[in-house]
Amino acid sequence: MAKKNKNTSGEALENIENSLSKTEQFIEKNQKMLMIVMAVLLVVVGGYWAFMKFVKAPMEEDALSQMFVAEQNFEVDSFKLALNGYQTYPGFVQITEDYGNTKAGNLANYYAGVSYMNLGEFDKAIEYLENFKTKDIMLGSISTGLIGDAYVEKGDLDKAINFYKQASSKNLNDYSTPVYLKKLGMVYEEKKDFNNALIAYQTIYDKYKKSNEARTIQKYIERAKINVN
Numbered sequence: 397m398a399k400k401n402k403n404t405s406g407e408a409l410e411n412i413e414n415s416l417s418k419t420e421q422f423i424e425k426n427q428k429m430l431m432i433v434m435a436v437l438l439v440v441v442g443g444y445w446a447f448m449k450f451v452k453a454p455m456e457e458d459a460l461s462q463m464f465v466a467e468q469n470f471e472v473d474s475f476k477l478a479l480n481g482y483q484t485y486p487g488f489v490q491i492t493e494d495y496g497n498t499k500a501g502n503l504a505n506y507y508a509g510v511s512y513m514n515l516g517e518f519d520k521a522i523e524y525l526e527n528f529k530t531k532d533i534m535l536g537s538i539s540t541g542l543i544g545d546a547y548v549e550k551g552d553l554d555k556a557i558n559f560y561k562q563a564s565s566k567n568l569n570d571y572s573t574p575v576y577l578k579k580l581g582m583v584y585e586e587k588k589d590f591n592n593a594l595i596a597y598q599t600i601y602d603k604y605k606k607s608n609e610a611r612t613i614q615k616y617i618e619r620a621k622i623n624v625n
Contacts, residue, residue, distance in 0.1 A: 506524070510542065519546075521543075522543055525546070534572060537573075557584070601613050
């Protein structure tokens with residue numbers, strides 16, 4: 397039995413040696429190609445590092461500093477100044493164009509969208525809000541809900557329903573979810589779709605009892621029930 401194990405071990409070592417030998421032969425045969433591949437990888441990695449350190453990072457800092465005055469105007473509801481800039485200070489529109497590939501430039505899309513909403517320019521609000529990308533679930537649901545608001549203002553209730561559905565399902569919580577469920581129900585009522593309106597209102601009552609919307613949702617439920625076929 398021991399002899400068999402010894403032979404097996406010997407065969408295994410021989411196989412490993414053969415594999416190593418083949419690997420060495422491959423490396424020796426393709427040494428030039430492998431060197432080129434390694435050089436390319438080093439250039440790519442080094443180039444990416446240099447871009448991030450010497451180009452992207454300074455651009456991020458510059459974009460943030462450029463946004464400072466626009467944000468101040470936004471906070472005091474001076475939306476036209478926030479959008480278009482003041483003297484030598486750029487507004488959110490210019491920042492999205494000059495720094496669109498930075499985090500600050502992306503955030504400027506959100507600010508611009510909200511500003512246009514407040515100015516009643518709903519098509520532009522939709523354009524900028526749709527350009528805004530975020531991994532923040534709460535902010536994502538809010539920006540999506542704002543697009544729904546814009547479509548309501550435009551009278552496009554079907555698109556509003558679509559965005560309110562997205563906004564109410566992106567981040568289930570007692571704050572934003574019932575807000576968009578209630579708006580969803582109200583749009584359904586506007587379309588005389590009382591069955592779906594009732595479902596939206598009832599969801600608030602059943603699942604989000606601690607929300608502000610739940611305190612008054614019963615009257616919406618009763619109103620929808622009266623009109624359900």
